[in-house]
Amino acid sequence: MVEQNLRPDxxxxxxxxxxxxxxxxxxxxxxxxxxxxxxxxxxxxxGEISDVEFMRSDIQMWKAVVNPIHRDDLFRAYAGVALMPGAREVVAKLQDAGVFVAIVSAGVDLFVSSIASMLKVDDWIANGFVFDEEGYLTDEGVCRLHATGKGEIITKLLKMNDLDVARCVSVGDSEMDLSMHVEGSRFIGFNPSRDSSVEAFARAAVPVVVEKNLRAILPLLGFDDD
Ligand SMILES: [Mg+2]
Incomplete structure (x- = not known):
């Protein structure tokens, strides 16, 4: 049996x-x-260019290939992207136990919103795009959070939902996600993909799960992984 007192809110x-x-x-x-x-x-x-400049440069590159670009064209690009094995089960298991589940992503809102609704999470935030009335991509992105500033967002989320930081666990795969490790909370490193992420997680002395199945985090959250 796993320790139930590990269970987060x-x-x-x-x-x-x-x-x-x-x-x-x-x-x-x-x-x-x-x-x-x-x-x-x-x-x-x-740190030489801002999020907004970075997004603008992305959009310029794509528009040099296809112009105009419709929202549906972007959405189609994600057709081949699969959920992480175990993601659906882990989110359902947590929510069944009354745990509040959120996504804080510096990724593309168009995509993250579809994942959020597929997994029926309680709240989500991501960066993204602006489309005109006909659904065509404009030249500017929307920066709602910085990849290295996720902590501020999480602190706001905890406050808004009256949740205790000591009962909060964040899960990320890169060194930038260590910004999710708000003081007093816990953090789990999941499948770090870059060497720099592996090193950063080791330096931060956070638990790391190296198995391509999200269920592997369940014991660290006080749940059985079946
Ligand atoms: Mg990531």
């Missing part, structure tokens, strides 16, 4: 690489358009 998931089996919902769009924005990704990670 709220679990906050990163989306890309945690609830879905794809590293980045931005990357999925680049793959669909045959573009590569690695240069600006590195500039963004180094």
């Amino acid at each position: 709220v679990v906050v998931f990163d989306c890309d690489g945690v609830l879905v089996d794809a590293v980045s919902s931005w990357r999925t769009l680049h793959d669909a358009f045959g573009t590569d924005n690695a240069l600006n990704l590195n500039r963004f990670i180094r």
